[in-house]
Structure formats: structure tokens, C-alpha cells
Amino acid sequence: MTDPIPPPTADDVLAAAARIAGHAHVTPVLRARTLDAAAGCSLHFKAEHLQRAGAFKFRGACNAVGSLDAEAARRGVVTHSSGNHGAALALAAASRGIGCHVVAPEGAVATKLAAIASYGAVLHRCEPTLAAREALCERLRVQTGATLVHPYIDRNVIAGQGTAALELLQTAGPLDVLVVPVGGGGLAAGTALAIAHAAPATRLVLAEPRGADDTLRSLQAGRRVEDLVPDTVCDGLRGLLGLPNFGILHRHRSGGAPVEVIAVDDADTIAAMRRIAVHTKQLVEPSSAIALAAVLANRSRFSGLRVGIVLSGGNVDPERLPWQS
């Protein structure tokens, strides 16, 4: 974690697309007339909750595992993750027949932990702090010789996440705006790279929980804000924006505009998740629904546009849907 990480480029996204082809699903793009009418624009949902292991995270994990040479692969991989990246890396490792260690904090979503274990990874629990996660992860890395695959600042991971936007643009055709959720920023940065290559006129909008709005504040300040104490129902978006991702997003311009961040209230996110369930029959995570919530809370800014949305994952616990608590 002390090495400077060379940020990935659009070429890395294209290489990732080639590397994960046949391993990751080409997920469908869903439409819903009722939601179009409610939003006043045409919505194109990239259904990454239908990706393998139930989230876009498989793209990055698959690309990272596929990039290992034979000798590194033999020693396996290690990561820390509260959920989807851990499950994705476990599945990617199992698919290549190599070992995987996942450090997960206490308090993570139970169904996500069950998924990690079901794919055959060794699960290590720790205190729910970033310091505890990184320390245990480093110890495991040194002990086993496994390659660290960081959930959102690994360059292969970032590049892999960008492939979702590539496919969406290919299927849906030209989009005025692409809205993706932002937490650690792997998807956001990968999407920026994909847009720069494939659709330089498409504006990039990030949806961020108001209770974890470090990306909004970082891009406004022009420097990375690090005093995040996340308070949001979006369990996948509690991470601090990664350093290379900040750089990519800070530099990005498309459609002549910088990256825009919309802070979203949890109540709006939960309402959007419920609407998606009722009108599309799709069960997605709050961390996914936040992108639709950002549009619905700002109808005038999206009016009449062709809007792409990445539904990032669907690993919710059906016993604990957030509108019921």
C-alpha cells in the first residue's frame, strides 16, 4: 500500500474488456416506461445486479485475477472488503483455481459474508475500522505471499469496472448523461476512463450518499478530503474516495463539463429502491438505487435526456429491506 500506483488509462479498460470476455456476463440494459414517466427522461439501466456474484465488482476482480502471471497466481490473492468485492474476488479466484483470503469487518451484511464463504474463500473477521482491515490484510499478504487486490485503488480493478460503461454505451447508444454511484470510486473512475474513450460527449454524474459525501467535497475543494465518518444506509458506498480515483475524476471532462456529484438523502435512496422493486421487479442494493434517486430528486436537470444508470449490485438481505426498519 506504500507504492505509488500508476493510474490506469482507457487502454487498460479496453484490455480489461478483452480479458474478462467469456468470464463476466454481458448484462442486459433494462427499460421501464413507468420510471421514464416519473423521471421525465429516458432511463437505460445497466443491470450489474445480474452480474456474476451479483455486482459489477466481478469485472474488476476478474480482470485483476486474470492479470496475474502463473507464479503470482499460485500464491493466491488477498483483499479486505465489506461485501461485494470480497465475494467477487472469491469467485474470480475459484474460477481460476487459486486461493483467496478475504478480510471482512464485523457488521457486514450477512448475505454478502455467506456469499464470500460459499465461493470457497477463507474469511477473516476484524474490527470495523479501515486501519484494522488494512493491518490484517497486510499480515496475510506477508504470511502467504498472496497478491493484494485492493477493492477500489488497484489499477486492474478500476480498469475492469470501466467495462460496464463500455457495454452500456454499446447497447443503449449515445447517452447525454451517465449516472453511477460513488464510494471508493473504482466504478466512478473506471467509468470516466470508458467515457473519455467511447463517448466523450456524455456527461458523468456521480450519486453519493449525503452522509458519506467526501467525493463531493473533494472535487469541490480540488483536494482529497479525508475526514469521512460515513453515516448511510448504502453499505457499499461508505469507503473514502481512493487517491488514484480522485486524480482521474478531478481531471475528467466530458461534454465540456467536469464531473458532477449529487448528494442524495438516504430516504430518497430507499424510496427509489422501492420504486425499482415495484416497477421493474428487480431487487437492487441501496448503493445502486441511489443513482435513480439522484435523477428523481433533480428532474429539471435531466429533463428529456437519454440517461444511463449503472445498477451496481443486488446483494440485499430480503429479510431486512430498508423501508421496513
Add this chain to the structure above:
Amino acid sequence: MTDPIPPPTADDVLAAAARIAGHAHVTPVLRARTLDAAAGCSLHFKAEHLQRAGAFKFRGACNAVGSLDAEAARRGVVTHSSGNHGAALALAAASRGIGCHVVAPEGAVATKLAAIASYGAVLHRCEPTLAAREALCERLRVQTGATLVHPYIDRNVIAGQGTAALELLQTAGPLDVLVVPVGGGGLAAGTALAIAHAAPATRLVLAEPRGADDTLRSLQAGRRVEDLVPDTVCDGLRGLLGLPNFGILHRHRSGGAPVEVIAVDDADTIAAMRRIAVHTKQLVEPSSAIALAAVLANRSRFSGLRVGIVLSGGNVDPERLPWQS
């Protein structure tokens, strides 16, 4: 309701497919490795919960409305329905620009009633008995001159429902078995006609709630059992098997075998609905999940087979998922 109804044939299903093309969605066929592993067979889910108005019912309603001549169409349509057929007919009528009256019993699922109203139909409430529904429906028919489109014994409705199986067989290729839920039997009878035409070797299995098992008893007895007092969580399957549907199912043979009925406990249906939510991220009704439950409760009978399942609808109230009550 006093006229004898000439039962539809496979030709009527083919005519329905042509009539609804471009109006009804060609829904996707979903696969899920985890569920295949759990069931010990390969499952092909026809995603009719993604059909317009959220259920296969739109196929039959659209075919019935599309079959009206201009003069009959001008007088509109009327039906009684506790939910999905009512919403489907309302949408089909609205799409043709004609009037629609729906008689719905007290106690119907709130989201289904809201859908009926949202498509612009006039909603009439009545006591939750078949007699009350039919009486009010007949009064409206006489008053308005509207054509009655019965939810499951109308020949155009039965023929329309069969088109889901046609498409499934076309997309999934040869199937050993096709499992569909049975209530009033419109889908079951339409599927039997479709199989007889398109895949005479494919066995037909019906999944029926144990608490509403009149079809099982009727086919065993060789005569229509009418003493049904339904007690099941499957709100779409509480109807008595319709007379023409009994005839079609009683006569049907495919793969050398008669129609088989599997009675399913509600607890198994609810567990299957939860599994579908977790492993496919799809929100389907108990009345749909019952088909997977029938397979999972009888693994040895389906072992190694290619099994088609019609996921019939997805209009659940996300506030009241059955595993939470």
C-alpha cells in the same frame, strides 16, 4: 356465462402470438447457476414478471381486446379479477383506447388495485365471493354493453396465455418438462395447447397450492371437483379450475404422459420466492415461485432434466413480503 364455450386449439395460440406481437413484450429467459445446483437440473425461467403490467395475463387480455371488432370495441370490456388480469385488461383496453370496468373483491392486493386504477379502468369493489363478483360483472355488462373478458375461461384469454410457452420453447430449445402454476387454469390450458403443437415430447407439470388443490383432485377423479375453499398465500391461484381448462388438461398427453399436478406447501413456496430473490434478484409473486418450489420439493423427479418454468408475475407488495409475516 351460460353459453357453452368452444375450447380453443393450438391454432388459436398461434393466431394469438401473431395478434399480440409488438404489443406484448417477448420476455427474456433467465438462468441461475446457483438454483440449477440446488435443484439438480437445468432451469429455464420465462420471465413473465417482466411482461407489461407485470404478469403473463397481459398476453390473454391483449389477445382478447385485439380480437374485438370495431363495434364491440366501442362498447368496451368488463371483467372480474383479484388483480393481475384486471390490470392486464385495463392496460390492453387503454392501449386500444377503449373503456374498461374491473370488478375486484375486497381484500385484493393493494398494489394490484392501484395498477388497475393507474391504467385508467373503472374499479368496482365487491364482496370477496365468486357469486358477488360474477353478479356485479353481469350487471355492468348489461348496463354498458361491454364485452366480458373472463380471466381464465375466455377462449382468447386461454390462447393468449399459451404464447408464453411458445416463446420459452423457441428461446430455450427442447425441454424435458415445463412447469407452470395452476389456479383457474388459463395458463395451464394454454400451455398444454402450445406444447401439443410445438413440443409434443415435453411433459407438462402443474404446480398447485396444497390449500387450493382442486386441479389435482379433478384430474385424479376424471371430473371437475368444485368444492374449493382456497387457503393459500398464492393470491393468484385461488380460483377454481375453469371448465374448458379442465377438458383441455384432462385430454392432454405429452411425452406419452398425462398432465401431472404437484401440490405445494405454502412454506415451500415462500422459501422458493426468497431463493429467487437472493439468487436472481427478481421479485416474483408466490403464485410464480410455486413452480420452483414444486421442483425443489421433488428433486429426484427432475434430476438432470432440462426444465422450463414460467415465472408468471411479479406484482408483490414490497412492504408485505410473505416471509416477514
